[in-house]
Amino acid sequence: MAGGDGTVVLRVDQINACPDDALFKLLAAELTERLGSSEGDDLDEFLTRLSRIPVGLRAMAAVYQLDVSLTLDDLGWHFANWHHRGYSEQTLWALGELGAQEYAEIFAEAYQLVQPFWEEISALCAQDFQDFVEWYSDSELDRLMLPLTKRMWDLQNIDNGLFGFWISYARKHPERVCG
Structure with missing residues (x-):
């Protein structure tokens, strides 16, 4: 089945039939098809594109860069x-939508501290x-973020980290991912 823009739309039966590794690849491919391969320079435009996709995919896309940041940086x-x-607010919402409550609490605290x-x-x-x-490496912000980052790094070592929430969410709410 094709979407309104010619894209193939993910189906519930596909989600149910896939083992976890294949499901993650399927979800990632669906996001790439719907949104392109990157957020681009214009995050306002990216948020507009996010608003046009199913809520589950929107949540997955909104946490993607947080996972990358935790893998590469802090x-x-x-x-x-x-x-x-x-x-940032979309990311916070997405963590809650995906059921990543501990991540959401930490991210909310970090977002408040960065203000x-x-x-x-x-x-x-x-x-x-x-x-x-040059500024960040010796900054007060770096010192404030370090304990929160360490807590998130610990979480990333459990059940495939944030990407593990993609799988569990798609299995629990396939109708919120398809569309």
Whole structure:
């Protein structure tokens, strides 16, 4: 079955028939088909594209970069690399939607702690991202984020981390993923 834009739409029977590894690949392929291979430079436009896909896929897409940030960097870097309040709020919502409650609590705390630094990060990143890199390594923000990042890193070692929530969500709510 094709979607309105010609894309193949994921079906409940596909979700039910897939082993976990294949299901993750299927979900990732569906997201790539619907959204493209990256968020792009315009996060406002990305959020608009997110609003057009099923709620489960929207949640999965919104946590993808957080998983990448936790793999490569930390929470402070995440808020610099994806410096957009709407995107951060969408990520927080998505964690709750996917049932990743402990992640959501940690992310909410981190988001609150980064607020006093938000404008400074904006200014640093606007000039040259290297300015953020040099500032962050000895900053108060780095010290505040470290314990929260460590808690998230510990969570990432359980049941495939955030991506594990994609699988469990799709199995529990296939109708919220298809559409």
